Amino acid sequence: MSLxxxxxxxxxxxxxxxxxxxxxxxxxxxxxxxxxxxxxxSFKTPPDSIAYPPKILFQPSLEGxxxxxxxxxxxxxxxxxxxxxxxxxxxxxxxxxxMVIAGPSNFMPRFxxxxxxxxxxxxxxxxLGTLSAYxxxxxxxxxxxDLLFFILSTRMMPPIAVAxxxxxxxxxxxxxxxxxxxxxxxxxxxxxxxxxxxxxxIDEIPREYEEAAMIDGYTRLQAFWRTVLxxxxxxxxxxxxxCLIFAWNEYAFAAxxxxxxxxxxxxxxxxxxxxxxxxxxxxAAGTTIFLVPILVFTILLRKQLLxxxxxxxxxx
Amino acid sequence: xxxxxxxxxxxxxxxxxxATPEPLARKVRGISDKxxxxxxxxxxxxxxxxxxxxxxxxxxxxxxxxxRANRPNEVVRNVGLANYKRILGDQDIWIAMQTxxxxxxxxxxxxxxxxxxxxxxxxxxFRGHAFWTTIILVPMMLSPAVVGNFWxxxxxxxxxxxxxxxSFATGIPATQIGMLSNVSLAxxxxxxxxxxxxxxxxxxxxxxxxxxxxxxxxEAAEVDRASNWRQFWSITLPMALPFIMLAVxxxxxxxxxxxxxxxxxxxGGPGSTTEVASITLKRQAFESWRTxxxxxxxxxxxxxxxxxxxxxxxxxxxxxxx
Numbered sequence: 001m002s003l004x005x006x007x008x009x010x011x012x013x014x015x016x017x018x019x020x021x022x023x024x025x026x027x028x029x030x031x032x033x034x035x036x037x038x039x040x041x042s043f044k045t046p047p048d049s050i051a052y053p054p055k056i057l058f059q060p061s062l063e064g065x066x067x068x069x070x071x072x073x074x075x076x077x078x079x080x081x082x083x084x085x086x087x088x089x090x091x092x093x094x095x096x097x098x099m100v101i102a103g104p105s106n107f108m109p110r111f112x113x114x115x116x117x118x119x120x121x122x123x124x125x126x127x128l129g130t131l132s133a134y135x136x137x138x139x140x141x142x143x144x145x146d147l148l149f150f151i152l153s154t155r156m157m158p159p160i161a162v163a164x165x166x167x168x169x170x171x172x173x174x175x176x177x178x179x180x181x182x183x184x185x186x187x188x189x190x191x192x193x194x195x196x197x198x199x200x201x202i203d204e205i206p207r208e209y210e211e212a213a214m215i216d217g218y219t220r221l222q223a224f225w226r227t228v229l230x231x232x233x234x235x236x237x238x239x240x241x242x243c244l245i246f247a248w249n250e251y252a253f254a255a256x257x258x259x260x261x262x263x264x265x266x267x268x269x270x271x272x273x274x275x276x277x278x279x280x281x282x283x284a285a286g287t288t289i290f291l292v293p294i295l296v297f298t299i300l301l302r303k304q305l306l307x308x309x310x311x312x313x314x315x316x
Numbered sequence: 317x318x319x320x321x322x323x324x325x326x327x328x329x330x331x332x333x334x335a336t337p338e339p340l341a342r343k344v345r346g347i348s349d350k351x352x353x354x355x356x357x358x359x360x361x362x363x364x365x366x367x368x369x370x371x372x373x374x375x376x377x378x379x380x381x382x383x384r385a386n387r388p389n390e391v392v393r394n395v396g397l398a399n400y401k402r403i404l405g406d407q408d409i410w411i412a413m414q415t416x417x418x419x420x421x422x423x424x425x426x427x428x429x430x431x432x433x434x435x436x437x438x439x440x441x442f443r444g445h446a447f448w449t450t451i452i453l454v455p456m457m458l459s460p461a462v463v464g465n466f467w468x469x470x471x472x473x474x475x476x477x478x479x480x481x482x483s484f485a486t487g488i489p490a491t492q493i494g495m496l497s498n499v500s501l502a503x504x505x506x507x508x509x510x511x512x513x514x515x516x517x518x519x520x521x522x523x524x525x526x527x528x529x530x531x532x533x534x535e536a537a538e539v540d541r542a543s544n545w546r547q548f549w550s551i552t553l554p555m556a557l558p559f560i561m562l563a564v565x566x567x568x569x570x571x572x573x574x575x576x577x578x579x580x581x582x583x584g585g586p587g588s589t590t591e592v593a594s595i596t597l598k599r600q601a602f603e604s605w606r607t608x609x610x611x612x613x614x615x616x617x618x619x620x621x622x623x624x625x626x627x628x629x630x631x632x633x634x635x636x637x638x
Binding site: 188 | 349350352353354355356357359360361363364366367368369370371372374375378385434437438440441442443444445448449450451452453454455456457458459460461462465466467469470472474475476477480490512515516517520521524559562566569572573575576579580593594597598601602607610611614615617618621622625
């Protein structure tokens with residue numbers, strides 16, 4: 001839907017507009033504060049992050065990001081002085097706390113896992129979804145309504161309820177803690193969304209285009225490839241982004257079915273621990289990096305958002 | 317209203333495409349339309365059968381056994397309906413259901429109320445409304461798990477921003493605002509975060525509802541000199557109602573299943589004051605390893621979601637037809 005094309009309620013008065021605007025702006029500002037706070041925290045030092053009263057103005061530091069990407073060991077000042085000059089800014093930052101960088105942390109591999117699993121499952125879900133949606137949109141499929149309802153109902157199951165047998169099944173066939181297992185699972189969850197959304201998009205493409213192409217001698221398959229797909233590109237892209245966001249944000253399955261090699265970022269970020277409790281600047285840094293792609297997508301998706309979140313039920 | 321809607325919920329929705337006219341179909345070389353239809357649809361159905369339906373049946377089977385996933389070599393015994401009987405008599409399960417009901421009721425009430433008011437205000441189309449609407453929408457796109465985790469930081473009694481803001485506004489010392497440690501505040505802590513996160517969702521759907529009301533109805537009401545108040549109650553609200561109910565349906569199902577945000581924010585604690593059904597299920601299945609027992613509970617939850625959703629959809633269709 002378009003956020004700009006509202007109908008005008010019969011001439012709202014200038015005052016009512018101003019009051020409405022003020023309330024909305026206030027709400028927007030208050031609701032965005034937690035996010036701004038996390039962003040700010042990612043640039044604080046650990047002592048600043050737990051200061052009372054909470055610090056609004058502070059000396060920015062990259063310590064959170066350094067801690068996020070590295071593991072560190074505590075050393076004596078003599079040992080640190082004996083080392084050569086610091087090689088980079090992170091080295092310098094951690095040495096001030098009598099630490100040296102021991103190696104990279106698990107954040108990068110977890111982040112890469114998130115990317116692989118999210119993109120892999122999105123590709124599969126959109127691929128299968130496009131084919132099915134076309135099938136449901138253009139052909140007389142027996143029991144079509146029942147099949148569509150079945151596809152949707154798989155989405156209503158509580159994730160933990162699904163996770164119990166999946167956990168056992170994956171353990172049997174060796175898919176536990178593998179990217180392939182997670183891609184299969186997320187594809188299955190996302191394909192219901194993909195079919196429902198894409199069927200809506202393909203329904204909107206006039207079938208006369210394919211019929212004309214077929215009269216010109218194309219086969220059905222060629223007509224699908226040359227006329228329907230190009231027309232559906234925008235819908236496919238929007239659907240893909242919705243699938244991507246789901247897979248990127250998913251936590252329940254990831255936390256229960258992965259523990260090491262295939263673990264994604266959402267279950268990993270809360271486990272970042274510093275000395276004496278949670279290392280909040282590092283957690284905030286991880287959160288910030290994790291959220292940025294979503295913010296970009298939200299802005300890109302603005303106009304399709306409504307359709308996506310209601311499985312295509314509300315289109316305008 | 318637009319026919320926008322609700323097709324998905326309505327099983328007799330828009331008919332799924334008439335077949336291609338006969339003469340055309342005959343012209344097609346190679347694979348027939350019918351073959352192509354099955355070729356296109358079957359991979360999706362097969363995947364869902366393998367990853368969703370097969371496990372579901374397995375869970376049904378397990379729910380009649382005493383199987384424990386951490387002891388795979390033990391003999392599996394059929395216990396009949398014993399698991400189901402024990403669940404229905406289990407005090408902890410009933411407490412978890414009450415906690416879930418509290419969570420679902422208050423989140424939906426607050427989100428619908430605030431969401432509708434926001435949509436109603438945005439519909440005034442003040443300057444810059446598109447920009448501010450986008451800002452408001454951001455929280456609902458975030459990962460619930462990551463949101464739960466960082467709200468734990470905001471809720472910290474000494475150092476957290478939330479506690480500080482409340483103490484600043486009310487004068488209560490910040491150390492006493494233990495949103496996550498106080499037994500009577502903790503159930504509200506999850507309601508607050510969920511409301512913060514999902515109010516924009518309800519708002520967006522309500523906004524679509526308000527915009528679907530044709531202008532001429534308001535014009536006619538103006539001609540009849542209906543007051544603004546009257547217009548709101550007899551035009552705006554009834555015509556937006558199907559959309560509001562759709563939003564309630566989606567939020568209801570999602571919050572009934574709630575796991576990720578609560579698991580990271582409170583983990584069900586303190587004690588079991590915020591232990592919603594999914595958390596109980598996780599504790600039984602993956603901490604106590606009572607696989608058979610938890611499978612039975614999972615089936616009960618699934619049937620409950622499905623049943624409630626079906627009843628609700630029927631009501632929704634009635635409203636739509638009015």
